Amino acid sequence: MINSVNEIIDSFFTESFEIDKESFSKIKKKYTTSITDSLDKGHLTTNVCMIAAGILKKNPRELSVSLASELQKSINIEEAISAGPGFINIYLTRGAFVHSIKQANNELLSYGNSKGENKRKIQIEFVSANPTGPLHVGHGRGAAYGDAIGRILEACGHEVEKEYYVNDAGRQIDILTSSVSLRLMGVDDEEMPESSYRGKYIAEIAEKYIQSYGNSAHDKDIIMANLPGDSEKEIDEITRRIKKDPTLWNSIKELSLNEVLHSIKHDLKEFNVIHDRWYFESSLGRLEDPSSQISNAMSYLEKKGQAYKEDGALWLNTSLAKDDKNRVLVREDGRPTYFASDVAYHKDKIDRGFDTLINVWGADHHGYIKRIESSIEGLGFDKEKLNVQLVQFANLFRDGKKVKMSTRSGEFYTLKDLIKEIGRDAARFYYLSKQADQHLDFDIDLAKSDNKENIFYYIQYAHARICSLQNKFMEDNASLPNSSIEIELNNYKKCDELIHEISKFPGVVQRSAANLHPHLIIYFLKDFAQSFHSFYNDNHVLSESSKNTESILYCLNAAKQVLANGLNLLGIKPIEKM
RNA sequence: GCGCCCGUAGCUCAGCUGGAUAGAGUACUUGGCUACGAACCAAGGGGUCGGGAGUUCGAAUCUCUCCGGGCGCACCA
Known part of the structure; x- marks a missing residue:
C-alpha cells in the first residue's frame, strides 16, 4: 500500500513540475510515507511536501493541498487531507484498510517477512566463548542476541549462517x-x-x-x-x-x-540456539606448516607489504587504518599471537563468500575492532563488510542485590542455572529487552513475577487469551471463521485500532533487521498486547451477534499471528495456556 | 592522554532514516469481575529530553563543545 502511494507521489512531482533529476532524487531519498502512530491522523502519512518545499522553493501547505487532491483519485484512498505544517494524512478505503487482517490470516507464519530486495549472504559469529568452562550468564546475552538477529535477518530474506569460533589452540x-x-x-x-x-x-x-x-x-x-x-x-x-x-x-x-x-553445545541447545557451523581455531594450522591457512595469511600480508619484520617479530601495519599503533602478528620467538589467528580466520570467512560478517563480541573487545578492521583492509577487502556488534555485560539482580560472579574460582551463575530458574523463554526475552550495546540489569525476581510489570507474561497473556477465545468458540462450532465481513462492511469498528497495529508489524520487523535491534520487536509487542487487552476488556466477543463474533475472531486470529510471529523471531515459543 | 557507550518522569526504560501536543511500566491517588482468563482494563498528577551553541521549515534524534557516569586501550586469550 505504501509503495503504491509513493508511486503517485513520485509521478506527481515528475509530471507536475519542471524538475531536474537531481532535485527529484534528493526529494525521493529524504521523504517517507509511513503508517500513522494513531488513527486520528489517518492510516498513512507522508512528509514529502515539506521536503520538496525546501528543494523546489514552494510553499509546503500549497503543495500538500494539490498533492492531496491528486492522491484522492486513487481507488484505495478514501480521503487525503493536508494537515499541520504540510503533512498529508491519508485515509484508506475500508477494503484497503482491513487488508492486513486477510494478509496475516493468509500468510500465517510468514506474515511480517519480506523478500529482501538486496538479499545478502550474511554470516553471524557469536558466543565463541573459550571452551574452558560452562557458559555463564554473560554469554547468554550474546547467544540470545546473535540468534535473534539471525532469525530476523532471515525473515527479511537474507541468507544467514551462524557460526561459533572455538578457541581450541591457545x-x-x-x-x-x-x-x-x-x-x-x-x-x-x-x-x-x-x-x-x-x-x-x-x-x-x-x-x-x-x-x-x-x-x-x-x-x-x-x-x-x-x-x-x-x-x-x-x-x-x-x-x-x-x-x-x-x-x-x-x-x-x-x-x-x-x-x-x-x-556448551548442550546448554545452547537448551537455550534454543543452534549454530550452523563450529569453526576450530586449530584448523587454521600451525605456522611451522607453510601450507597452513595461518601461514598463508601471514605470507599474503607480507607480500602485500602490509606486514613487516622488526625486532625479530612480524608486525601488521594497522596504524595506516587509524589504529593507535601497529600490532604484532608473530612474536620474536616465532609463536603467533591471538591476533594472527584472528586475521587468518577473518580472511577465511571473507574467502567463503559472505557479503557481510557480523561479529557479536563482548563489550570488553571494543578496542579490538579497529585492529581487525585494519587487518581486513590490509588483506585488500572493504572493511564495511565487517559489522561488529558489541554486547554489554548483563548484571543479575536478585532481591534488589547484584548477584556476585567470580569466574576463576568457579563460583558463578551459569546460563544453565538461569534457564532452570526462570525458564528458557523468559531468559531470552529479558536478554533481548534492551539494546545490546547498553548495560542490562537483569532482574530475576521481575522475570518470575506474575503481573503487568513482567512484560514477558503480559505479551504471552494476550496470546493465551486469544487461544482461549478460539477454544471456547470451537466448543460450539466446527471451525474458526474465515472472514471479517462485518468489519469490512464497516458495520463493526471497534477492532480498528488493533487492525492498524497489525498492519505495522512488517515494518517493525524490517526496521529491526536494518538496525540489528531485536528489542524493537519487544516494545512493539508490548504496545500491541496493550491494544489487545484494552479491546478485550471493553468488548465481550462471544456475546456479540454471530456475524460480529465471527468477524472479530477472524481479526483476532491475525492479532494472534502477529504475537506469535514476533515471539518466534526472538526464538520464543508463544504460550497457548498460562 | 586516546577511543567506544550512556545521561529522557521519583525509579526502570522506549522513542525507527530528523516530523505534528515527548511515551510505557512502576510508585502514588481513584474507579471497574452476576459475562469469553482481573497474570486484565480505565482515569489523574508527575518533564527546561545533562548544560550551551550550530545545521533545518522542524532537533530527544544530526554536528561541535562543556559537565557527569561506565568501559577499553598487551609480543594475554
Missing part, C-alpha cells in the same frame, strides 16, 4: 588441561593454583577421565615442586612440566575439550 586450553591434570593427581580445592580453573566441572571432567582411561596421573610431587611465586608463571610452569609426557597430555586435553564443548 594458552587457555593449556590451563584447562593442566587444571584437569592436577585434579587427576589428587590436588584438592585448597592446593589448586590461583590461576588454574577450579570450578566443580574440572573435578567432574577428571572423574570422567578416570572412568575412560583409568587413573594414569603424573607424579604430584614432581609437578608441584618449587613453583614460581607469580600465579601466571606458576600455571605456565606446571603446564610445561605436564607437557613432558605428550601422550598423556594429549589424551587429557582431548577429553577435557570434548567434555567442555559438549556441555
Whole structure:
C-alpha cells in the first residue's frame, strides 16, 4: 500500500513540475510515507511536501493541498487531507484498510517477512566463548542476541549462517588441561593454583577421565615442586612440566575439550540456539606448516607489504587504518599471537563468500575492532563488510542485590542455572529487552513475577487469551471463521485500532533487521498486547451477534499471528495456556 | 592522554532514516469481575529530553563543545 502511494507521489512531482533529476532524487531519498502512530491522523502519512518545499522553493501547505487532491483519485484512498505544517494524512478505503487482517490470516507464519530486495549472504559469529568452562550468564546475552538477529535477518530474506569460533589452540586450553591434570593427581580445592580453573566441572571432567582411561596421573610431587611465586608463571610452569609426557597430555586435553564443548553445545541447545557451523581455531594450522591457512595469511600480508619484520617479530601495519599503533602478528620467538589467528580466520570467512560478517563480541573487545578492521583492509577487502556488534555485560539482580560472579574460582551463575530458574523463554526475552550495546540489569525476581510489570507474561497473556477465545468458540462450532465481513462492511469498528497495529508489524520487523535491534520487536509487542487487552476488556466477543463474533475472531486470529510471529523471531515459543 | 557507550518522569526504560501536543511500566491517588482468563482494563498528577551553541521549515534524534557516569586501550586469550 505504501509503495503504491509513493508511486503517485513520485509521478506527481515528475509530471507536475519542471524538475531536474537531481532535485527529484534528493526529494525521493529524504521523504517517507509511513503508517500513522494513531488513527486520528489517518492510516498513512507522508512528509514529502515539506521536503520538496525546501528543494523546489514552494510553499509546503500549497503543495500538500494539490498533492492531496491528486492522491484522492486513487481507488484505495478514501480521503487525503493536508494537515499541520504540510503533512498529508491519508485515509484508506475500508477494503484497503482491513487488508492486513486477510494478509496475516493468509500468510500465517510468514506474515511480517519480506523478500529482501538486496538479499545478502550474511554470516553471524557469536558466543565463541573459550571452551574452558560452562557458559555463564554473560554469554547468554550474546547467544540470545546473535540468534535473534539471525532469525530476523532471515525473515527479511537474507541468507544467514551462524557460526561459533572455538578457541581450541591457545594458552587457555593449556590451563584447562593442566587444571584437569592436577585434579587427576589428587590436588584438592585448597592446593589448586590461583590461576588454574577450579570450578566443580574440572573435578567432574577428571572423574570422567578416570572412568575412560583409568587413573594414569603424573607424579604430584614432581609437578608441584618449587613453583614460581607469580600465579601466571606458576600455571605456565606446571603446564610445561605436564607437557613432558605428550601422550598423556594429549589424551587429557582431548577429553577435557570434548567434555567442555559438549556441555556448551548442550546448554545452547537448551537455550534454543543452534549454530550452523563450529569453526576450530586449530584448523587454521600451525605456522611451522607453510601450507597452513595461518601461514598463508601471514605470507599474503607480507607480500602485500602490509606486514613487516622488526625486532625479530612480524608486525601488521594497522596504524595506516587509524589504529593507535601497529600490532604484532608473530612474536620474536616465532609463536603467533591471538591476533594472527584472528586475521587468518577473518580472511577465511571473507574467502567463503559472505557479503557481510557480523561479529557479536563482548563489550570488553571494543578496542579490538579497529585492529581487525585494519587487518581486513590490509588483506585488500572493504572493511564495511565487517559489522561488529558489541554486547554489554548483563548484571543479575536478585532481591534488589547484584548477584556476585567470580569466574576463576568457579563460583558463578551459569546460563544453565538461569534457564532452570526462570525458564528458557523468559531468559531470552529479558536478554533481548534492551539494546545490546547498553548495560542490562537483569532482574530475576521481575522475570518470575506474575503481573503487568513482567512484560514477558503480559505479551504471552494476550496470546493465551486469544487461544482461549478460539477454544471456547470451537466448543460450539466446527471451525474458526474465515472472514471479517462485518468489519469490512464497516458495520463493526471497534477492532480498528488493533487492525492498524497489525498492519505495522512488517515494518517493525524490517526496521529491526536494518538496525540489528531485536528489542524493537519487544516494545512493539508490548504496545500491541496493550491494544489487545484494552479491546478485550471493553468488548465481550462471544456475546456479540454471530456475524460480529465471527468477524472479530477472524481479526483476532491475525492479532494472534502477529504475537506469535514476533515471539518466534526472538526464538520464543508463544504460550497457548498460562 | 586516546577511543567506544550512556545521561529522557521519583525509579526502570522506549522513542525507527530528523516530523505534528515527548511515551510505557512502576510508585502514588481513584474507579471497574452476576459475562469469553482481573497474570486484565480505565482515569489523574508527575518533564527546561545533562548544560550551551550550530545545521533545518522542524532537533530527544544530526554536528561541535562543556559537565557527569561506565568501559577499553598487551609480543594475554
